[in-house]
Amino acid sequence: MPSSPFITRSTSVSAIMFKVLLALVPGIALYVWFYGPAILVSLALASVTALATEAVMLKLRNRPIKPFLSDNSALLTAWLLALSIPPLAPWWLVVVGTMFAISIAKHLYGGLGSNPFNPAMIGYAVLIISFPLHMTHWLSPLGLGQAEIGFADQLRYIFSGALPPGLTLDAVTMATPLDTLKTQLHMNRPMQEITAMPIYGHLAGHGSEMVAVGFLLGSVYLFANRIITWHQPVAFLGTLFLTAEIFHMVDSGHYATPMFHWFSGAAMLGAFFILTDPITSPTTPKGKLIFAAGAGFLTYIIRVFGGFPDGVAFATLLMNICVPLIDAYTQPKVFGHKAGKK
Amino acid sequence: MSAQPYKEILHNGLWKQNTGVVQLLGMCPVLAVSTSVVNGFSLGLATVLVMVLSNAAVSPIRNYMPNEIRIPVFVLIISVLVTVVQYLMNAYLYGLYVVLGIFIPLIVTNCIVLARVEAFASKNPVLPSAVDGLAMGLGLAAVLAILGGMREILGHGTLLSGLDLVFGDAAKAWVITLIPDYHGFLIAILPPGAFIGLGLLIACRNFLTLRGERKAGGNAAISHADGGVAVSHIN
Numbered sequence: 001m002p003s004s005p006f007i008t009r010s011t012s013v014s015a016i017m018f019k020v021l022l023a024l025v026p027g028i029a030l031y032v033w034f035y036g037p038a039i040l041v042s043l044a045l046a047s048v049t050a051l052a053t054e055a056v057m058l059k060l061r062n063r064p065i066k067p068f069l070s071d072n073s074a075l076l077t078a079w080l081l082a083l084s085i086p087p088l089a090p091w092w093l094v095v096v097g098t099m100f101a102i103s104i105a106k107h108l109y110g111g112l113g114s115n116p117f118n119p120a121m122i123g124y125a126v127l128i129i130s131f132p133l134h135m136t137h138w139l140s141p142l143g144l145g146q147a148e149i150g151f152a153d154q155l156r157y158i159f160s161g162a163l164p165p166g167l168t169l170d171a172v173t174m175a176t177p178l179d180t181l182k183t184q185l186h187m188n189r190p191m192q193e194i195t196a197m198p199i200y201g202h203l204a205g206h207g208s209e210m211v212a213v214g215f216l217l218g219s220v221y222l223f224a225n226r227i228i229t230w231h232q233p234v235a236f237l238g239t240l241f242l243t244a245e246i247f248h249m250v251d252s253g254h255y256a257t258p259m260f261h262w263f264s265g266a267a268m269l270g271a272f273f274i275l276t277d278p279i280t281s282p283t284t285p286k287g288k289l290i291f292a293a294g295a296g297f298l299t300y301i302i303r304v305f306g307g308f309p310d311g312v313a314f315a316t317l318l319m320n321i322c323v324p325l326i327d328a329y330t331q332p333k334v335f336g337h338k339a340g341k342k
Numbered sequence: 343m344s345a346q347p348y349k350e351i352l353h354n355g356l357w358k359q360n361t362g363v364v365q366l367l368g369m370c371p372v373l374a375v376s377t378s379v380v381n382g383f384s385l386g387l388a389t390v391l392v393m394v395l396s397n398a399a400v401s402p403i404r405n406y407m408p409n410e411i412r413i414p415v416f417v418l419i420i421s422v423l424v425t426v427v428q429y430l431m432n433a434y435l436y437g438l439y440v441v442l443g444i445f446i447p448l449i450v451t452n453c454i455v456l457a458r459v460e461a462f463a464s465k466n467p468v469l470p471s472a473v474d475g476l477a478m479g480l481g482l483a484a485v486l487a488i489l490g491g492m493r494e495i496l497g498h499g500t501l502l503s504g505l506d507l508v509f510g511d512a513a514k515a516w517v518i519t520l521i522p523d524y525h526g527f528l529i530a531i532l533p534p535g536a537f538i539g540l541g542l543l544i545a546c547r548n549f550l551t552l553r554g555e556r557k558a559g560g561n562a563a564i565s566h567a568d569g570g571v572a573v574s575h576i577n
Contacts, residue, residue, distance in 0.1 A: 096527070104538065130528040 017072030027214030034207035050078035057107035080120035141207030177205025204263035219272035231288035239296030265310035355477025362485025382490030386483025397475035437507035497531035499524030
């Protein structure tokens with residue numbers, strides 16, 4: 001806590017959410033640089049769907065539409081979801097996920113401030129459970145795929161599902177670095193040979209590692225504006241690092257480096273933008289540490305031993321369930337009272 | 343007790359105290375079997391048959407039943423009837439019998455059957471008891487059919503698939519494909535779809551009840567004895 005005098009500025013929800021959106025921009029810019037502009041279409045589609053769904057739900061719930069619609073929270077959900085799913089996804093995938101996230105995961109639980117689960121992660125979980133095939137067609141980084149298609153062709157694929165003649169979806173997409181590692185290890189290829197494949201870059205996947213760096217850069221802005229505290233990112237990344245390091249030390253032939261796990265998948269996005277959601281994470285500092293450490297550990301376990309391509313979403317949702325419990329057990333003792341006594 | 347008009351018994355079973363969306367009794371089959379209209383409604387009808395027969399069987403002996411052992415006796419009667427239904431389905435509706443599997447014998451443990459025997463048949467004459475079993479069972483079957491329909495449309499884009507299990511191969515042509523070339527929204531078929539779907543049905547029912555009450559007079563002293571959030575044991 002800062003010392004007195006306690007002069008604070010009250011910051012509006014929409015200003016905070018807008019700053020979080022701004023902090024996502026470096027990551028998105030690098031995304032476009034490495035994968036082409038298809039992600040911008042997903043972002044736009046998700047944004048429009050989120051705002052429309054939000055308006056309809058507010059109307060159904062007899063809430064004022066304008067103040068809630070302009071609080072940017074629906075937009076943030078939309079962006080986080082769009083960034084979690086393959087950019088070259090058919091339009092209905094983005095629309096269904098966003099509608100589910102806003103209507104069921106957010107408004108049916110009481111709207112902004114009352115939802116126990118991160119709506120974007122619910123949207124992702126619904127999509128990966130319902131459409132596993134579509135969720136694995138990730139666009140190859142530019143320069144790596146067997147073929148590349150221009151923005152016009154990407155647009156056509158997203159809206160009509162048609163690729164230029166002679167091209168298959170497999171030619172322009174590939175599995176994620178995390179997925180590739182898992183399947184190649186299954187085929188008993190040695191770790192060194194796998195990480196020498198062109199899909200891998202310096203730390204993790206070629207291209208995707210830089211997107212993760214972009215999110216890391218964006219987090220500086222969040223810290224500078226005191227929108228997030230250090231607790232969740234440090235506990236999450238620390239636990240992920242430690243768990244990965246232990247496995248890597250024991251058997252480096254089968255378990256990737258901690259750095260690989262940091263810069264793969266949604267780890268950076270999760271650490272700074274998803275786990276730090278003030279609504280679905282604990283309120284106490286100690287609680288935040290427990291919450292994020294649990295998510296870090298579960299992310300590793302689900303990634304390495306689970307059947308899904310990434311573990312951040314399910315780890316977040318599992319820890320979301322525990323938030324009320326964590327909050328109840330980490331209340332600081334009131335000054336003048338003895339600990340452990342009511 | 344016998345003065346309770348049949349119309350009220352029917353209204354109770356189908357709407358006011360609907361087992362599926364108000365009493366929330368017998369959730370296990372509701373959630374597990376409602377993956378399609380045919381599955382849901384068939385298990386619903388099997389339950390109706392058991393409920394009518396068990397209510398009608400318990401009612402005549404209600405005055406001779408030692409109070410202390412009434413529950414074991416009820417369960418024995420119910421399980422005999424369920425076994426009969428199970429063998430009948432095994433013999434005449436084998437395809438459906440395989441699909442519904444363990445949920446047919448599990449009708450014994452469906453607490454709605456025991457609940458109606460205990461709450462109604464052990465206190466009322468035979469005919470009202472049988473009608474009560476019919477109404478309560480049909481209420482449950484309706485919820486199963488609607489939920490099954492919702493999940494089947496969303497999950498597979500079809501309606502009435504599996505009808506051939508009941509009517510033979512000719513019925514395969516009766517399947518209605520609502521959305522051709524559908525990708526399948528898998529979560530609707532999986533357990534989360536059952537919970538979300540049932541939640542939405544309960545919400546719809548509560549909404550209709552509240553709207554009806556508001557229309558009926560809008561007086562402040564509306565009794566919420568029947569509506570609102572029903573809380574009870576889940577199987």
